[in-house]
Amino acid sequence: MALQKWLYRLARMYWKIRRPVTMGSRAIIRQDGNILLIRQTYVEGWYLPGGGVKRGESFQQAIIREVAEECGLEAVRPKLLQLYFSRNEGKIDHIALFEITEFSAIARAKTDAEIAELRFFALDDLPEDTSPATRRRIGEYAANQFRAERW
Template structure:
């Protein structure tokens, strides 16, 4: 299991490292011209031990559900499978359930995210740190690492309690 990120009194989604806000804005500026709207996927990968797979990026604070952008000519499920392979070393072995489609105004005024619940998967490789992912691993749902984002906690709570998802991430 990866080591836990340092505890922060502030919400990791609003307290950013120097340069982080600029990098996120530059990426979204690029996508503004490359895409009319940004559309991404995330996965709540849950194993039989009651654990969820989380990642910590090198370029944005906090622990998140794995995922990323849907590319041109790619379906949401193809993007999900690709992102799980790249960010987590996991492969889908069944059809994931769509938990919800969210407007993510924290990322930009044009960003939408489809969140899938993945229970059928196989581990292809143990994710090693790289330029994008600093840490990754499974964590017990009742002991998420310090720095897990508020949105990640909310989505997991909705999934586990059966609460309906809101319109916004």
């Protein structure tokens, strides 16, 4: 875990110097009115599942892959909710936010070493250390108002 934190810090320094353009996908995974959040091993707090888009992938393909890797879930028909832009970590990032309401558990060869914990939470009872951006996205989702362009 210490190695992952160190690598994450190193990546952030690189992003501040090089300012790469990246793409990512995040998902609001909903079941019985609750939202699935993840806690990663290399950064504090709770976040929406997701990650980077690999070369040759679409945003949708990336979120299906990330949800399988991080959560052990096979997503069915992710619905695009909004596209966002961010410069928060020094990189120029484009993030697609999806809603996933249909999914099934899948067998995985191993658990994702980046994920410390995953759990469903009620919309009005999120953990205190939920990231500010995650809170904003969930608030927009609850209000069904996706007006923000910045992550």
